[in-house]
Amino acid sequence: YPGNTSSAATDFYEFNNQLYFAANDGVNGKEFWKTDGTTAGTVMVKDIFPGAVSNESKPEFFATYNGYMYFTAATYGNLDREIWKSDGTNAGTSLVMDIYAGLTGSNPFTFNILNNTYLLFCANSNGLGRELWAFNMAGIANEVNAAAESLNLSVFPNPAKDVLNISASESGLTIQLFDINAR
Helix, strand or coil, X not given: CCCXXXXXXXXXXXXXXXXXXXXXXXCCCEEEEEECCCCCCCXXXXXXXXXXXXXXXXXXXXXXECCEEEEEEECCCCCCEEEEEECCCCCCEEEEECCCCCCCCCCCEEEEEECCCEEEEEEECCCCCEEEXXXXXXXXXXXXXXXXXHHCEEEECCXXXXXXXXXXXXXCEEEEECCCCCC
16 A cells, blocks of 8 residues: 555465465455565455455455465455455455355354365354354365266356255256255
8 A cells, every 4th residue: 555554464374485465555445465575476366345445355264275275255345254265366266155145244264174174164154143164175176067067057046045956957856955054
């Protein structure tokens, strides 16, 4: 943040020999940045909450698993914090899951990796209060992508409110998920 104002850099996290952090450049609000320790190597990774200076994603609570950083960031204001992942690039930074759909957010925090398999954290869900969550991270992305390609899957509605429908048109398979626990 050029001039007399501070960038208010916080939440430093080392990943792949780079330092990642949240900072305000005076234009984009407090967003996701990285540095290799040089001026030229200090860049914004992604403007997660684009818009005015008051729009700030404030990335925090980092953990690393299988080549990605997992963290929490806000997309529609500080009350809509959800889980994001990044490989350190703009294109490789995306929302993992909107646990509490809408503008409220699940506000996840305190990420830990257990047995190199589970991402553990605390989060709110559908007004149930703050609970312990565990995502089984091992192989999920590859299995889902392979299944989607081979079965011609469709997922609707997106975003889902009460029920998520998954259908495979070629096999006649239909699955309805009613909550995050796959019931």
